[in-house]
Amino acid sequence: xxxxxxxxxxxxxxxxxxxxxxxxxxxxxxxxxxxxxxxxxxxxxxxxxxxxxxxxxxxxxxxxxxxxxxxxxxxxxxxxxxxxxxxxxxxxxxxxxxxxxxxxxxxxxxxxxxxxxxxxxxxxxxxxxxxxxxxxxxxxxxxxxxxxxxxxxxxxxxxxxxxxxxxxxxxxxxxxxx
Amino acid sequence: xxxxxxxxxxxxxxxxxxxxxxxxxxxxxxxxxxxxxxxxxxxxxxxxxxxxxxxxxxxxxxxxxxxxxxxxxxxxxxxxxxxxxxxxxxxxxxxxxxxx
Numbered sequence: 001x002x003x004x005x006x007x008x009x010x011x012x013x014x015x016x017x018x019x020x021x022x023x024x025x026x027x028x029x030x031x032x033x034x035x036x037x038x039x040x041x042x043x044x045x046x047x048x049x050x051x052x053x054x055x056x057x058x059x060x061x062x063x064x065x066x067x068x069x070x071x072x073x074x075x076x077x078x079x080x081x082x083x084x085x086x087x088x089x090x091x092x093x094x095x096x097x098x099x100x101x102x103x104x105x106x107x108x109x110x111x112x113x114x115x116x117x118x119x120x121x122x123x124x125x126x127x128x129x130x131x132x133x134x135x136x137x138x139x140x141x142x143x144x145x146x147x148x149x150x151x152x153x154x155x156x157x158x159x160x161x162x163x164x165x166x167x168x169x170x171x172x173x174x175x176x177x178x
Numbered sequence: 179x180x181x182x183x184x185x186x187x188x189x190x191x192x193x194x195x196x197x198x199x200x201x202x203x204x205x206x207x208x209x210x211x212x213x214x215x216x217x218x219x220x221x222x223x224x225x226x227x228x229x230x231x232x233x234x235x236x237x238x239x240x241x242x243x244x245x246x247x248x249x250x251x252x253x254x255x256x257x258x259x260x261x262x263x264x265x266x267x268x269x270x271x272x273x274x275x276x277x278x
Contacts, residue, residue, distance in 0.1 A: 008233075012209030014184050014242060015233075021184035024207030031200065041196065043212040045229040054240040079229065082222040 001092040002178060004039040005084065006030070007105040008046035010097065010157065015046040017058040022159050029166065030097060030157060030173065037177050039095070042087075044080050047073050047104050047136045057120050060113040060127050061103040064135050073104070077140040081147055088149055095176050098137055100156030106134035107156035129161070184209070186242045189264050190230060190256075192249035199247055202267050216251060227255045234259055 010030055013021040034041060048056060048064075051072050087094055098107035113127035133141065141151050153176040158164055185207030191199060193215035203210060211233055214226035237244050246261035 008211075012188060012211055014186060014188055014209040014237065016182075016184070019182050021182045024183050024185035025187065025209040026204055028204060031204075035197070035200070041212065042215075043210070046233065049236060050229065050232050054236050054242070076229065079222065079225040082225070083218065086218060086222070 001087070001090065002037070002039045002095075003042055003087050003092050004034045004095050004097060005042045005044055005080065005152065006034075006097045007099045007102070007157070008044055008049070009099065009105075011041065011043045012046075014054070015049045017048070017056060018054075020058065020160070027157065027159065029170070033170070033173060033177075039177070042083060045076050047076050048102075050076070059103060060111045060116050061106075061130075061132075061134065062112065062114050063116060064103045070135060070139060073136040073139040074143065077136060077143045080140055081143040081149070084144065084152070085147055085149060093178055094152040096140075096152040096154035097173070098134065098154065098156040100158045101129065101160035102134050102156075104134040104136045105156070106132065107137055107154050109156065109158070110134045188234075188237055188242055188244045189247050190234060190244065190259075190261060191247045191264075192251060194249045194251075195247050199266070203247075206267075213248070213252065213256075223252075224255075227252060231255070231259060234261070 009015040010027045013023050013025055051069060084094060098105040100106050100109040101111060103110055109129045110132050111127045112130040116122060144151055155172050155176055158169055187208045188211060189203050189208045190211045190213060192213050196212055211230055213230060214223045234244050244261055245264040246256060247264040248256055
């Protein structure tokens with residue numbers, strides 16, 4: 001069995017921050033690809049929705065990187081890791097797909113702006129995308145390590161990158177799929 | 179950011195119905211919250227259902243339409259959410275016309 005653990009918003013665009021959805025309901029390019037390749041979908045919970053709510057402001061990694069938010073992410077990561085463990089025990093092939101513009105679900109990139117704080121009025125978005133995991137992905141990796149499980153092959157969707165290239169994303173996704 | 183195209187419609191979908199319903203849900207602009215598959219241990223299943231309930235509560239609190247496409251599993255926990263049932267769409271009549 002082939003199993004893809006995907007960021008919540010890839011199947012439910014309503015979980016994005018206001019202004020952040022790309023599609024009415026789901027991000028079809030990755031959903032369609034996984035279905036074509038015979039992957040079973042396992043949707044992860046959305047840590048930001050559960051913590052900051054549907055009307056949260058968008059933010060950067062430095063704002064989310066608090067002890068309390070990490071504890072919340074770890075609680076959800078414990079759930080996801082338990083499901084991954086049961087699939088791993090069955091010998092299933094597992095991949096992980098996050099969102100690389102997210103302070104929470106970033107896999108290879110995550111947004112950064114050390115100076116963001118205070119009045120929710122940033123004017124022009126001057127955050128940058130830096131190499132690294134989002135907070136949830138970090139906690140998930142730590143939880144998997146504690147359980148002696150390898151981190152699945154993984155990548156992040158980059159549809160909010162200024163130079164987003166759907167063909168590059170498709171090729172990158174295909175490198176982790178079987 | 180550009181205008182946000184979200185339809186503010188969400189279906190909570192049983193794992194067994196996810197694949198068969200994805201096309202029609204997508205065509206109607208639904209986002210999906212997946213219910214736990216059968217076969218997980220009890221603790222993991224309850225933790226998953228707890229997350230679903232928290233997500234549903236937040237979406238309903240903020241005015242989103244949320245419906246349930248259930249298959250009878252976890253009936254007790256899902257009944258507590260009080261969600262209206264998703265009406266599965268009848269097959270298109272065009273599919274009922276035999277090829278000539």
